[in-house]
Amino acid sequence: MHTIWKGAISFGLVNIPVKMYAATEDKDISMRMLHNVCGGPISFTRTCKNCDVQVQNEDIVRGYEYQPGHFVVFEKDELEAIGGEKSREIKIIDFVDLHDIDPIYFQKTYFLGPAETGVNAYNLLFNALKNTGKIGIANVALRSKGSLAAIRLVDNCIAMETIFYPDEIRSAGDVPNLTPDVEVSPKELQMAEMLIEQLSTEFDPKKYENEYRARVLDAINKKVEGKQITVTPEAPSTNVIDLMAALQASIEQASDNNASPKKKTTKAKKAPKPASG
Template structure:
């Protein structure tokens, strides 16, 4: 999807970029109920009450309610960043210094030939130092910030948000602060976390809703009746301490029982 190079210092590594992830959703189209024909999206002007062709569409920035400043295509093109087709590494940092909230989308980076010594050199240097590279790249006329790191034997680029794109946590209402928590409840909560702690295995998790929708669609295709999943029974409301005790009991590791050998004469 993109061809260029990685540059850091005077080193230049030719690479090709590939999408590393894909969203798996059940996609529906809007149909006309009467004839089941897909609905088309039509651009209309509510003031003139006419359909608007693309050659009459312009870009405008709404700086106040109902007030716009127009930007011509030529004006915007002059402001485009330099598309030098390079992932320019600006700094090297520790991965632990970047909060996951910054991460946006992942891309695989492959070499432009089978035996790229520079590619392998950067990969091994990143692996041995435990560092990641903070870089800038221009994709589809948009300057993007990203980090370069190693996954297995592949270099990957993670695009990340700029700091001013991250909303401050103090904008979130009703966040408890400065509460004195009972020591016993805190201890039990910590113990519950320990009981539920396990090595991460991504294959354990699945999109159950998407699977149910897919199954329902398949049933309709084959003319079968859709069976609804049973509704969960409402749980009894308990206080925090009771909930912690019940959760701890339910998550206790099962003890292995050992059978005693019978004495032989």
């Protein structure tokens, strides 16, 4: 794995040198924007509106527009100093139970591995978290942005999960047309609960596949092979009026699916690499 950050976890007076690694990777299929006249790739450049010239990264500073057309300017070093990013510290301030944190707070996960000089302290924290069942809540600064983070265990590794601050979470009460006080039919509710029971299982991430990505990869292969692509249109959707009938049909379908043997899923072919030369 490629190291993306070096720093230290601290709790109390304990300091643990660590290296950070990305825990996830984007598997989306990347497509270039092309000019439909000649097929040439479209490039996007950073251009100054005043000078009408392309600007290099080393010539770019950050500015906050406090009123239209007026900016206060910050160099990268200033922002790093303000955010505490230069300290390279993941400072644990509290320990809590994982189930106390609603999943809406979680952002992005990183693996934390011990640096060469931090193996013993790393194992100490790992076993302490494992034995207590707690997770740490920490302050950290990454990429000129301060964040809260949850320090928890993933398999045999300490992981850091950045989490939103409370004022960054929108209120669900602002969602229009919510009617939680409307009464539902007891029979419909019973059928819905029965359907949930039939569809309930243990979570196994390996059984889920990105079907959209598989279809796109298949379409790419057909394009490359020069085949004609035909897409079968979906049946028009209809508004279901009879909830009981829909629930009953769903339960019967779930029963049939549970009774039938599981089929092995075939992995989609990888998109062919562009020809060189």
